[in-house]
Amino acid sequence: MSDSATPPAKPMHFIRQIIAEDMKTGRWGGRVHTRFPPEPNGYLHVGHAKSIILNYGMAKEFGGKFNLRFDDTNPAKEEQEYVDAIIEDVRWLGADFEDRLFYASDYFQQMYEWALVLIDKGKAYVDDLTADQIREYRGTLTEPGRPSPYRDRSPAENRDLFERMQAGEFPDGSRVLRAKIDMASPNLNLRDPVMYRILRVPHHRQGRKWNVYPMYDWAHGNEDSIEGITHSLCTLEFENHRPLYDWFLDQLGIHHPQQIEFAKLVLSYTVLSKRKLRELVFGRYVSGWDDPRMPTIAGMRRRGYTPEALWALVEEVGVTKVESVIDVGRLENAVRNHLNRVAPRVMGVLRPLKLTIENWPEGHVEMLECVNNPEDPSAGTRQVPFSGTLYIEQEDFMENPPKKFFRLSPGAEVRLRYAYFVKCTGVVKDASGKVIEVKGTYDPATRGGDAPDGRKVKGTLHWVSAAHAIDAEVRLFDRLFSHPEPEKPPKDAPPDWTYLHNLNPSSLEVVRAKLEPSVASAKPGDRMQFERLGYFCVDKDSTPDLLVFNRTVTLKDTWAKEQAKGAA
RNA sequence: UGGGGAAUCGUCUAAUGGAAGGACAACGGACUCUGACUCCGUUUAUCUAGGUUCGAAUCCUAGUUCCCCAGCCA
Numbered sequence: 001m002s003d004s005a006t007p008p009a010k011p012m013h014f015i016r017q018i019i020a021e022d023m024k025t026g027r028w029g030g031r032v033h034t035r036f037p038p039e040p041n042g043y044l045h046v047g048h049a050k051s052i053i054l055n056y057g058m059a060k061e062f063g064g065k066f067n068l069r070f071d072d073t074n075p076a077k078e079e080q081e082y083v084d085a086i087i088e089d090v091r092w093l094g095a096d097f098e099d100r101l102f103y104a105s106d107y108f109q110q111m112y113e114w115a116l117v118l119i120d121k122g123k124a125y126v127d128d129l130t131a132d133q134i135r136e137y138r139g140t141l142t143e144p145g146r147p148s149p150y151r152d153r154s155p156a157e158n159r160d161l162f163e164r165m166q167a168g169e170f171p172d173g174s175r176v177l178r179a180k181i182d183m184a185s186p187n188l189n190l191r192d193p194v195m196y197r198i199l200r201v202p203h204h205r206q207g208r209k210w211n212v213y214p215m216y217d218w219a220h221g222n223e224d225s226i227e228g229i230t231h232s233l234c235t236l237e238f239e240n241h242r243p244l245y246d247w248f249l250d251q252l253g254i255h256h257p258q259q260i261e262f263a264k265l266v267l268s269y270t271v272l273s274k275r276k277l278r279e280l281v282f283g284r285y286v287s288g289w290d291d292p293r294m295p296t297i298a299g300m301r302r303r304g305y306t307p308e309a310l311w312a313l314v315e316e317v318g319v320t321k322v323e324s325v326i327d328v329g330r331l332e333n334a335v336r337n338h339l340n341r342v343a344p345r346v347m348g349v350l351r352p353l354k355l356t357i358e359n360w361p362e363g364h365v366e367m368l369e370c371v372n373n374p375e376d377p378s379a380g381t382r383q384v385p386f387s388g389t390l391y392i393e394q395e396d397f398m399e400n401p402p403k404k405f406f407r408l409s410p411g412a413e414v415r416l417r418y419a420y421f422v423k424c425t426g427v428v429k430d431a432s433g434k435v436i437e438v439k440g441t442y443d444p445a446t447r448g449g450d451a452p453d454g455r456k457v458k459g460t461l462h463w464v465s466a467a468h469a470i471d472a473e474v475r476l477f478d479r480l481f482s483h484p485e486p487e488k489p490p491k492d493a494p495p496d497w498t499y500l501h502n503l504n505p506s507s508l509e510v511v512r513a514k515l516e517p518s519v520a521s522a523k524p525g526d527r528m529q530f531e532r533l534g535y536f537c538v539d540k541d542s543t544p545d546l547l548v549f550n551r552t553v554t555l556k557d558t559w560a561k562e563q564a565k566g567a568a
Numbered sequence: 569u570g571g572g573g574a575a576u577c578g579u580c581u582a583a584u585g586g587a588a589g590g591a592c593a594a595c596g597g598a599c600u601c602u603g604a605c606u607c608c609g610u611u612u613a614u615c616u617a618g619g620u621u622c623g624a625a626u627c628c629u630a631g632u633u634c635c636c637c638a639g640c641c642a
Binding site: 011012013037038039041071073074076077130131134135138139140141142143144145172173175176185186187188189191194196197198199213215216217219220236237238239240241242243261263268274316317318320321322323324325326327329330333336340341345371374375404406407415416417418419448449450457458459460461462529531532533534555556557558559560561562 | 569570571572573574575578579580581582590591592593600601602603604605634635636637638639640641642
């Protein structure tokens with residue numbers, strides 16, 4: 001086998017395998033057509049990102065098509081705001097649905113006619129039982145259900161009643177249309193599932209045209225069939241629904257896609273259920289759906305995560321039927337990996353400490369050349385001003401340093417990145433004894449950062465020139481929850497315990513930072529590395545007077561880890 | 569106590585009867601004008617018990633654990 005000519009093959013996860021096999025046998029006439037079918041009742045999160053990337057990725061890989069389809073079958077819950085947000089998120093991920101933006105509600109007429117077909121075949125009936133009665137008649141997990149007294153109405157009567165349901169003659173909840181399947185089935189989904197309910201409310205796209213709205217199980221296969229979907233990918237909890245998906249399509253005798261279930265992506269240190277995400281937003285625990293601490297796509301985008309990183313993560317964790325929890329560290333790592341390659345570097349000081357160079361010529365300023373991205377020579381260089389009054393990071397100075405502290409301390413010499421070697425000669429303290437200024441001297445021979453005498457220093461510090469630095473607000477984020485599985489109650493949980501008790505009280509810290517002047521022209525959405533600190537992204541809250549940054553993710557910090565070990 | 573799924577390093581994932589491999593994490597080291605990146609090395613796994621086989625993560629039998637299902641939500 002040749003070595004270099006063979007690109008690394010993508011892992012043959014089971015869905016890729018099924019599709020590859022179908023392509024080989026020509027099962028769908030050489031077609032692959034997938035879809036992402038969100039309900040517009042909330043924002044998309046990282047779990048949806050997996051589904052989007054999987055669906056679009058398979059279509060793309062096999063030369064097929066991908067649809068975005070809103071499953072807007074429940075007007076009571078759905079809103080245009082969510083439609084708009086979802087479209088933006090799907091596009092941002094790079095999932096190109098071209099002109100195939102669809103709405104389930106556009107198929108309501110066709111579904112209605114198909115329902116009449118089932119009625120005429122004696123496979124569906126109108127039931128007058130109340131919701132409670134239906135539940136009671138359904139039986140339990142271990143006992144079969146009983147037939148509704150209305151189960152054997154004639155097709156003619158059912159047709160009349162169903163048409164009058166749609167005509168608005170009956171109140172909400174008074175009747176439903178049910179499929180006539182098997183009240184004794186061990187699969188509860190097959191015990192005469194409801195196909196339509198009366199909901200005399202306006203639909204966000206259809207207005208008042210409909211008084212009956214289809215249920216998921218009835219609608220979904222129809223939608224897939226109408227669009228010519230070949231592989232209908234969904235999550236594990238729909239496995240129990242597959243027999244019903246198949247039953248409806250078989251009864252109708254229409255195009256019948258294959259439903260395939262996979263395990264959804266779950267992340268540690270966060271929650272992903274729509275209900276809980278809503279609660280975080282509307283309970284004001286976060287600033288909104290796009291709060292950078294949220295696992296929503298909008299939140300991740302605002303925080304500075306990239307689509308490439310999300311794609312890499314999804315490819316790395318694979319696609320299986322095993323329910324698993326992905327360590328959020330893997331996501332962060334994927335983000336670092338991508339940003340390391342593409343993010344320009346700048347210097348910024350998050351917690352400024354004044355450093356005065358005592359032997360620096362009064363008023364003198366030098367422009368120093370700094371590399372924009374060592375991983376990408378084509379990114380070039382920039383000039384950064386250096387002077388005798390600087391800011392360095394507070395944590396880069398210690399008056400009484402521990403062993404292996406390579407940074408500045410009295411008598412120690414360090415390099416200021418791209419600038420000069422500096423030796424600490426003293427400190428200035430305030431009345432409380434806190435160090436408020438560090439004094440030092442520089443070695444003029446080390447301009448650019450190299451000592452001609454071959455002398456080495458262990459530490460290199462980032463810095464900004466005080467007179468030239470710009471101020472910025474920087475938002476530092478920590479995990480929203482302090483527990484890897486925030487929904488899991490502790491052993492001694494009080495009765496009123498909820499996952500909100502695991503909210504991390506210090507997930508947000510805001511600091512005033514000093515940044516090198518080249519950053520002044522940055523625009524919202526711009527991403528960059530602050531050297532030695534992490535990756536940062538300009539936030540939309542920025543004003544002409546003040547840039548606001550979100551810390552996307554820190555750099556790996558083995559020194560911090562070392563210290564944590566010492567502290568423990 | 570019905571039905572449907574799933575069990576492989578700490579985590580995620582390969583293997584399709586023929587040497588249990590990779591990624592992340594952890595640990596140790598090299599390199600370094602970012603304690604970053606990169607590179608090298610180390611530790612750690614087939615749910616259990618039987619069986620078939622020259623050979624089992626894979627096949628068979630019995631069991632165990634976990635997840636999903638009793639919405640007029642999707």
